[in-house]
Structures are given as structure tokens and as C-alpha cells.
């Protein structure tokens with residue numbers, strides 16, 4: 423039986439996989455390139471299924487305390503601020519649990535996962551280890567790091583994000599492709615944001631080629647703001663390119679004052695921009711004793727807010743597949759069969775959602791239908807999805 427795993431990347435997918443595998447008795451080491459695991463990122467969405475999956479790893483209390491349920495989302499006209507017909511009405515009642523999607527600061531979820539992993543094994547996460555080579559053989563996989571050290575385990579899981587080294591070294595060498603979209607984000611204390619929240623705690627403003635999304639996180643104390651706009655050219659990599667309020671406002675010219683006024687008051691140090699990148703789907707996510715999960719396997723556009731959920735689901739379902747005791751190729755194949763349709767559906771629906779949200783002068787018809795049609799996408803349950811090993 424497989425008993426040891428090297429996981430490359432301590433993001434949300436890698437840490438979820440680590441915790442789930444350790445609870446199944448695996449010896450796990452998570453190798454992270456960053457020298458220190460710091461607070462990074464901003465708001466993300468945890469779908470009901472991903473939330474329930476994390477709860478099944480013993481994180482329910484922390485996760486509920488740190489996240490905010492999304493009772494409804496107002497869809498508003500970008501220029502007038504008028505409420506369009508769309509509201510994220512769900513059949514399930516708000517029960518304070520995981521019956522609705524929840525918003526959380528990525529750093530808070532990351533900290534919860536990290537604490538969960540370290541509680542099981544304080545040495546499980548190894549910072550300052552950038553993978554530069556991975557050499558699989560019949561019995562295991564040797565990982566080599568930039569500092570010259572190596573590590574060997576029965577399997578290697580590439581959870582190293584959209585610019586995955588594992589993918590480049592062992593699967594395909596082509597870089598991700600710019601998707602023609604730029605993202606801006608900022609975090610604004612509620613007391614500053616309050617005058618601009620007339621559309622409610624969670625609102626999306628739809629405009630031609632642009633969509634502006636803002637919601638409250640951290641017990642309603644912080645407004646998370648994200649703007650996604652079509653754009654011809656983007657050069658920088660990573661999540662940390664500073665932006666200015668003027669740039670953000672310039673791109674969202676013509677939007678309502680609830681948008682532009684809010685951005686104008688953002689603490690400058692919280693303003694970040696990044697380009698969105700995509701890849702063509704891989705034929706498969708595994709090869710022998712190596713498998714890719716999360717953004718390394720299948721980066722998606724963020725219009726449905728399901729990127730983090732997919733990475734979490736991957737970690738949970740992969741641990742279930744390996745817990746069957748099947749040899750890695752068979753367990754990996756079962757994982758891929760279980761996940762393939764789900765991932766491809768979310769990928770395509772995210773593209774479609776982007777087209778709808780940025781389609782032009784919004785009218786109630788097109789946008790009103792999309793949120794309710796999408797509720798099924800949020801209810802996927804990684805704890806129960808069928809696995810055929």
C-alpha cells in the first residue's frame with residue numbers, strides 16, 4: 423500500500439490534500455517555494471460541497487467562524503445601479519451552515535488549513551523548497567529542490583498552481599495563455615465602504631466588457647472588491663502587482679458611484695492587479711506515480727468563483743481514491759474518472775458566465791437567469807461523488 427506522499431505547493435489544494443491524506447494514515451510532506459507562509463490573497467468563495475468537505479476534515483468550527491454565508495447576491499446595472507432581476511435565490515434555507523456558498527478571506531482559509539495540517543504533524547509543511555526537478559520511477563518519485571536537497575516518496579502530487587513546475591517538467595512545456603482579462607482587487611474597511619453598499623452586502627455590477635463584484639468578509643468588517651475587465655495586453659506574472667485607484671477607476675469609467683466612489687477610498691496598499699491566464703485541458707492529470715491537482719491541473723476563469731472549490735474538491739476526492747488502497751495508477755485513474763466531467767463543466771460554465779456578465783448593456787433577461795441556473799454547480803459534494811477503482 424502507498425504510504426508516503428510529496429505534495430508540491432502549500433496552496434489551498436495542496437493543504438487540503440495533505441490533511442485528507444494524513445487522516446488516512448499517509449506520511450505527507452508539503453514542499454512550498456515561499457520562504458514563509460504569509461497572509462496573502464483576498465476574498466474567495468467556498469461552495470457548499472467544498473465547505474462540507476473541509477468540515478469532514480475536522481475544520482467545521484473554524485471555517486464557519488471565519489466565513490460569511492452568501493444569502494443573496496444583487497445583480498446591478500453598472501451605470502444606474504438599478505437592481506436587475508437576478509438574485510441568488512436558493513431552495514435550501516439559510517441554516518448558518520454550508521447550505522449556501524460562503525465567502526472567506528483566502529488568508530484565513532489558508533491559515534485554518536495550515537493549522538489543521540500542523541496539528542497532525544508539525545513538520546509536514548516545509549517552506550523555502552522550490553521544486554526544480556521531479557524524477558519518477560517504478561517504486562517512487564524523487565523531488566529535487568532549488569537549494570540542492572532532494573526528497574523521495576511513493577507518490578508526488580503537483581499542487582503548485584497555475585504556473586506549475588510539475589506540469590511543465592512532466593506533462594507539457596507550454597506556458598499558460600493570457601485570457602484577455604485583467605483583474606483588480608482591493609480590501610476596504612466597512613466603515614469606509616458603508617456609504618457605497620446600498621445594493622446590499624454582496625453585489626455584482628454588470629457592464630460592457632467589465633464586471634465589478636464586491637462583498638463583505640471577516641464578520642462583515644471588510645469589503646472585498648474585485649473588478650474583471652477585458653484587456654488586450656498583460657505582461658506581469660503572479661498575484662502581487664500593485665495597482666492604483668486611478669488605474670482601477672479608469673478601466674471602470676462610466677460605472678455607478680457605488681463602484682467608483684468605493685474604489686477611490688480603497689487603502690492604496692490593498693490594490694493589486696493581475697492577468698487571467700488559461701490553458702487547454704490536459705488529456706490526463708496523472709502519469710505513473712505523479713498527479714496534478716487544482717490550478718496546476720485545470721486553471722479556470724474566476725467568473726463563478728469556483729477555482730478554490732475545485733482545488734479543495736480535488737484534494738478530498740484524491741485522498742478518497744488513494745484510501746481505497748489501490749496502487750497509484752489505478753487510484754489516480756479512478757480520481758480522474760470521478761473528476762473529469764465536473765472540472766470540464768465548471769471550466770466551460772465559467773467561460774459562459776464571463777460572457778453573460780460582460781456581454782454589453784445589461785438587461786434583466788440574460789443576467790437574471792444565470793445565477794439560479796448555476797446553483798447546481800455549487801452543490802457538488804466531494805465526500806459522496808462516486809469512485810470506481
Ligand SMILES: Cc1cc2nc3c(=O)[nH]c(=O)nc-3n(C[C@H](O)[C@H](O)[C@H](O)COP(=O)(O)OP(=O)(O)OC[C@H]3O[C@@H](n4cnc5c(N)ncnc54)[C@H](O)[C@@H]3O)c2cc1C
Pocket residue numbers: 430431432433434435436453454455456462463464465466528551552553554581582583584585586587607661715716717718724729730731733
Ligand atoms: C499568493 C496567492 C494569492 C492568491 N490570491 C487570490 C485572490 O485574491 N483571489 C482569488 O480568487 N484567488 C487567489 N489565488 C488563487 C487561488 O487561491 C487558487 O486559484 C485556487 O485556490 C487554487 O489553488 P491551488 O492550490 O491549486 O493553487 P495556488 O493557491 O496557486 O497554490 C499553489 C502553491 O504552489 C506554490 N508553488 C508554485 N510553484 C512551486 C514550486 N516550483 N515549488 C514549490 N512550491 C511551488 C505556490 O507558491 C503556491 O503556494 C491566489 C493564489 C496565490 C498563490
